[in-house]
Amino acid sequence: MSADLLDTFGRPVVAITGVGVVTSLGRGVEENWTALTQGRSGIHRITRFPTDNLRTTIAGTVDFMDVEPWSGIDLSFALAEAAGTEAIQSAGLDARRFDAPLFLAAPPIELEWSQRLYLDSLPDAVLEEAGYDRLMLLAARRHAPDIYRLTLFGGISERLADSFGTRGLPVTLSTACASGATAIQLGIEAIRRGETSRAIAIGTDGSVGAEALVRFSLLSALSTANDAPEKASRPFSKDRNGFVMAEGAGAVVLESLEAARARGADILGIMLGHGESADDFHRTRSKPDATPIVASIQRALADAGLQPEDIGYINAHGTSTPENDRMEYTGLSKVFGDAVIQTPISSNKSMIGHTLTAAGAIEAVFSTLTLARGVLPPTINYDTPDPAIPLDTVPNAARKAEPTTALSNSFGFGGQNVSLVVGRAPRD
Numbered sequence: 001m002s003a004d005l006l007d008t009f010g011r012p013v014v015a016i017t018g019v020g021v022v023t024s025l026g027r028g029v030e031e032n033w034t035a036l037t038q039g040r041s042g043i044h045r046i047t048r049f050p051t052d053n054l055r056t057t058i059a060g061t062v063d064f065m066d067v068e069p070w071s072g073i074d075l076s077f078a079l080a081e082a083a084g085t086e087a088i089q090s091a092g093l094d095a096r097r098f099d100a101p102l103f104l105a106a107p108p109i110e111l112e113w114s115q116r117l118y119l120d121s122l123p124d125a126v127l128e129e130a131g132y133d134r135l136m137l138l139a140a141r142r143h144a145p146d147i148y149r150l151t152l153f154g155g156i157s158e159r160l161a162d163s164f165g166t167r168g169l170p171v172t173l174s175t176a177c178a179s180g181a182t183a184i185q186l187g188i189e190a191i192r193r194g195e196t197s198r199a200i201a202i203g204t205d206g207s208v209g210a211e212a213l214v215r216f217s218l219l220s221a222l223s224t225a226n227d228a229p230e231k232a233s234r235p236f237s238k239d240r241n242g243f244v245m246a247e248g249a250g251a252v253v254l255e256s257l258e259a260a261r262a263r264g265a266d267i268l269g270i271m272l273g274h275g276e277s278a279d280d281f282h283r284t285r286s287k288p289d290a291t292p293i294v295a296s297i298q299r300a301l302a303d304a305g306l307q308p309e310d311i312g313y314i315n316a317h318g319t320s321t322p323e324n325d326r327m328e329y330t331g332l333s334k335v336f337g338d339a340v341i342q343t344p345i346s347s348n349k350s351m352i353g354h355t356l357t358a359a360g361a362i363e364a365v366f367s368t369l370t371l372a373r374g375v376l377p378p379t380i381n382y383d384t385p386d387p388a389i390p391l392d393t394v395p396n397a398a399r400k401a402e403p404t405t406a407l408s409n410s411f412g413f414g415g416q417n418v419s420l421v422v423g424r425a426p427r428d
Contacts, residue, residue, distance in 0.1 A: 005258045007272075008305040011192045015260045016269040016422075018091025018200075018253030019365045020083035023352040024060035024246055028086055033369055036377045037398040041230035041351050043244050049210045056222040058229040059208045060246025060353030067206075072109040075206030077156045079249035079358070080104065081163055084202050087251035088164065092265055095164060101196050102166040103186040104157040105179030105203035107357040156204070166200070174357065176412025177317075178276075179203055180250060181360030181420055185274045187254045197259035203361030204249035213245060221321060231381050233354075235318035235347035236325050236393050238386040243319040246353025250361030252368070269368040270423035272306065272405065275299025279415030286327040292417050293331030297407065300419035301335075304405075308336045311343060311421070312403025313376060315367045317411045318347025319354050328409065329389040344401065346379045346394040360410035364420055367406040371424040376401050 007013050021028070024042030025035040035042070042060045048070065051057035065082070067075045088095040157170035175182045180203025187199035216222045223242035225232035234240040260267060277299065279292035286293065301308065317328055332340045348366050349355075355362055370376060375398050382395040408420045 005256070012194070013257040014188050014191050014271040015255050015257045015267045016252055016271060016368055017255050017260050017265045017267060018087040018089070018093070019268060019368055020086030020090065020251040021249070021362055021365045022062060022079050022082050023248035023355065023362060024062055025352055027064065027082060029090070029365070029369070033373070036348065036351060036366065037375050039351065039378050039380045039397060041233070041380065042246070043229045043232055043353050045229055046208075048208070054210070054213060055217045055224050056213055057226045058223070058232055058244060059213070060244060060248070060355070061208050062206065062247045072107070072207040072209055073156065075247065076107060076109065076204045077159055079206050079247065080156060080160055080202050080204035080251070083204070083249035083251040084160060084164060084200060087200060087253050091253040093253070097165040098200060099165060099167050100198040100200065101168050101187070101190060102157060102161055102164065102170040103183040103199060103201045104160060104170060104172050105183040105357050105361060106156045106172050106174065107205045107207045108174050109207050160202070164200070175416040175418070176414050177354070177356055177359055178410040178412040178416040178418040179357040179360060180362065181274070181364065181408070181410040181418035182276070183361060184252060184254070184271070184364055184420060185276065185418065188271050188274060191254060191256050198253070198255045200251060200253050201361065202249060202251040203358040205355050205357040206247045207356065208245050208247050216245060223320065233320045233350045234381040235316065235320045235350050235379055236329070236386060236389050236391060237382055238384045240320045240322060240325060243321050243349065244353035246355045248352060248355040248358050248362055250358055250363070250365045252361065252364060267425040268372055269425050271420070272423040273300050273302070273304025273421040275301070275303055275419045277417045279417060286323065286411070290327050290331040290334060292415065293327060293411060294334050296417035296419045297331060297335045297409070300407065300421050304421040306405065306421065309339060311405050311407050313370060313401070313406045314343055314345035315363050315370070315406055315408040316345050316347045317409040318349050318379070320347070320349060324411065325389060328411070329391065341390050342392060344376050344392045344394050344399070346377050348377060350380045350382070360408070360418060360420070363408050363410070364422065367408045367420075367422045371403060371406055371422060374400060374402050
């Protein structure tokens with residue numbers, strides 16, 4: 001194997017040969033990239049279900065996908081299938097005969113209330129008390145195979161495996177809001193270990209429902225800026241007041257550079273490195289000294305064989321919650337020092353909202369496009385800078401630039417931290 005096909009550690013170079021994406025901005029790479037670089041918001045008022053008496057009535061729901069009757073599980077599948085199909089086809093491969101492993105980040109969605117009520121309407125009522133025990137007993141005693149299949153956490157990946165013709169047992173994972181990046185990690189490592197020359201990693205989430213909205217509201221995590229939905233997500237701004245729930249899916253086709261060149265594939269980018277860390281401080285909050293965030297970023301840089309000064313752009317986790325943005329800045333400033341002020345950093349979530357399980361994969365796609373197309377997406381709604389977070393947020397308008405490397409951060413509840421380092425594709 002020639003030297004340029006191996007990284008500095010002697011491992012196969014992992015190339016990105018296909019990408020696909022669906023968000024509230026639209027379906028497909030071009031629709032999303034146009035909206036993203038124009039600084040348009042996909043956040044809007046919720047029409048999927050009644051929002052009376054809810055503190056938050058806005059979200060980045062994907063309402064243009066044909067999923068009837070609606071369920072978060074079926075929508076998550078539809079989003080993943082759309083993004084995965086686009087990624088495989090953009091890689092110049094057959095979307096029905098992919099013949100390589102699938103790594104899927106999927107949300108741990110519970111049954112919708114319509115499905116719970118259907119179970120309760122069947123004969124032979126048991127347990128007079130409402131609650132989880134009643135639901136489980138009803139599910140066990142009722143003959144409702146379609147609903148049973150919806151409860152299987154690996155069900156979405158099995159359907160995708162059938163659709164794409166992937167090879168081997170599909171892997172389904174959930175590491176909270178870092179899940180999409182974790183799926184990409186697994187694909188990178190499978191190629192580096194020589195287990196496969198190709199893989200597809202997908203992150204998907206179509207779970208915006210009334211119950212999920214209530215749960216995040218109880219954590220005081222959601223924005224309540226309902227009067228102007230497009231202005232609600234304000235990462236790094238002093239007046240930020242919470243994240244906006246959203247839906248979407250991102251997919252990347254990963255290949256060893258050797259395999260990609262052998263078939264004449266277009267190289268969209270290079271996966272240079274990844275790092276992860278766990279934070280046991282709190283179920284939802286980050287450790288005050290930001291050491292787990294620092295560890296995630298440092299490990300990603302070390303895995304890529306790079307120094308902080310080698311990073312030309314940062315795709316922030318940037319959720320728009322008061323604590324997350326402050327903690328991300330703290331972690332970045334400890335890694336980059338004073339240089340963090342000059343390093344452009346933007347948050348896609350200012351436009352698409354927080355796509356939860358899908359976020360890491362979607363933002364990896366956008367990071368790849370940023371390097372390939374030489375345009376930095378903006379952080380919109382950055383009208384009131386926070387003096388405690390001095391950053392170049394690419395405020396409110398896209399910027400032409402030619403960075404060769406990007407750091408993409410994903411931090412999740414439960415202490416899940418993952419950072420990816422993406423490199424620009426070699427140019428002839």
